[in-house]
Amino acid sequence: MSLEATRALDERYLMRTYKRAPVDFVRGEGALLWDADGREYLDFLTGISVSSVGHCNPRVVAAVSEQVGRLMHVSNLFYTEGMARLAQRLSESSLGGRVFFSNSGTEAVECAIKIARKHAHARGVAEPEIVSFEGDFHGRSYGALAATPGLARSPALGPMLPGFRSVPFNDAEALRAAVGPSTAAVMLEPIQGEAGVYPTSEAALLAARKACDEVGALLVLDEIQTGLGRTGSLWAYEQTPVRPDVITSAKALGGGLPIGACITGPLAADVLEPGDHGSTFAGAPVATAAALAVLDVVAEPALLRGVREKGTALRAGLEALDGVRGVRGRGLMLGVALEEGVDGPALGADLLGRGLVVNVPRPDTIRLLPPLVVEPAQIERAVGLFAESLVR
Numbered sequence: 001m002s003l004e005a006t007r008a009l010d011e012r013y014l015m016r017t018y019k020r021a022p023v024d025f026v027r028g029e030g031a032l033l034w035d036a037d038g039r040e041y042l043d044f045l046t047g048i049s050v051s052s053v054g055h056c057n058p059r060v061v062a063a064v065s066e067q068v069g070r071l072m073h074v075s076n077l078f079y080t081e082g083m084a085r086l087a088q089r090l091s092e093s094s095l096g097g098r099v100f101f102s103n104s105g106t107e108a109v110e111c112a113i114k115i116a117r118k119h120a121h122a123r124g125v126a127e128p129e130i131v132s133f134e135g136d137f138h139g140r141s142y143g144a145l146a147a148t149p150g151l152a153r154s155p156a157l158g159p160m161l162p163g164f165r166s167v168p169f170n171d172a173e174a175l176r177a178a179v180g181p182s183t184a185a186v187m188l189e190p191i192q193g194e195a196g197v198y199p200t201s202e203a204a205l206l207a208a209r210k211a212c213d214e215v216g217a218l219l220v221l222d223e224i225q226t227g228l229g230r231t232g233s234l235w236a237y238e239q240t241p242v243r244p245d246v247i248t249s250a251k252a253l254g255g256g257l258p259i260g261a262c263i264t265g266p267l268a269a270d271v272l273e274p275g276d277h278g279s280t281f282a283g284a285p286v287a288t289a290a291a292l293a294v295l296d297v298v299a300e301p302a303l304l305r306g307v308r309e310k311g312t313a314l315r316a317g318l319e320a321l322d323g324v325r326g327v328r329g330r331g332l333m334l335g336v337a338l339e340e341g342v343d344g345p346a347l348g349a350d351l352l353g354r355g356l357v358v359n360v361p362r363p364d365t366i367r368l369l370p371p372l373v374v375e376p377a378q379i380e381r382a383v384g385l386f387a388e389s390l391v392r
């Protein structure tokens, strides 16, 4: 089918929740994508950090293919080995507690909200509150949305869930002041992704940890975008001075299949009990087989070092370009701040026309989330396309 025919169907039958770029992709391999006309693209977005181990990574494809022909689903009413092994690997690689699986990032956040509220009630808090930073993104269900201050304020979608508040981004003093006896959790992104790649400061994270400890609240770090090697360590919090009580994961976890996880440390591991939470699809065999393969790829000793080195090279290449004011972020999660007068959306569209897929989270920023397995030559090619596009 031609792009025009697909577009006509899409525009007639899909709800109009997304503005799509004018391209329909039909195939992917590593850092490359091809559209319906056979045109090749370099993908520096990876479906918003989902295809982090590369499109159709052979290890993920093999694991999924084997599993999909053997058993796809039995529900959470029975034991399945893949789910148990994946929980072990996620726990042992991070906080050491228990894991709840979900089908998306938003649902992993919902689980964290339930844990925080129930943990607070056990401390005798009547009306628990969750504190986040302005600019944080945690998802679009009513719970996660309430913790997403930038989106939560549309009256047309109201009423919103009560029990959430926000303070200015990276304002450690305001955060300390907002945390009190009713606080159930402080929930933050280690690096704000959707807002345009803004790292949360060490001072803010330390203030959050200290304030939570003082009142008995939980520190929840949303690692849905930052996790699984994206920033050069398996989890972004490893490069910060704090250790959270709960982390959420999703996006890259399934290598392209939908799966999320809420992972706890000892303090929060036993909060949820039978009846408190559940999901029909979550942790099913195909998704967990994919995630186990993803963890194998990310566990390769050279991979994380490669992410740091390639991130440094990409950053240096971009910072040297006219039109680039600076680059924010860590590892291969980068926000390219454009100089005044450079039109981000126009630049993003021009780059797509030249065969480079990027994202424009705000008019003055290009967000780059290339696959962790991107080759140095592909980084050079991307920087070259940026250079051409900026002088056009």
Ligand SMILES: *Cc1c(COP(=O)(O)O)cnc(C)c1O
Residues within 6 Å of the ligand: 104, 105, 106, 107, 109, 137, 138, 139, 140, 189, 193, 194, 222, 223, 224, 225, 250, 251
């Ligand atoms: C993408 C994202 C979510 C939401 O995940 P979905 O899978 O879209 O539900 C939540 N938090 C962060 C930090 C994200 O980047």
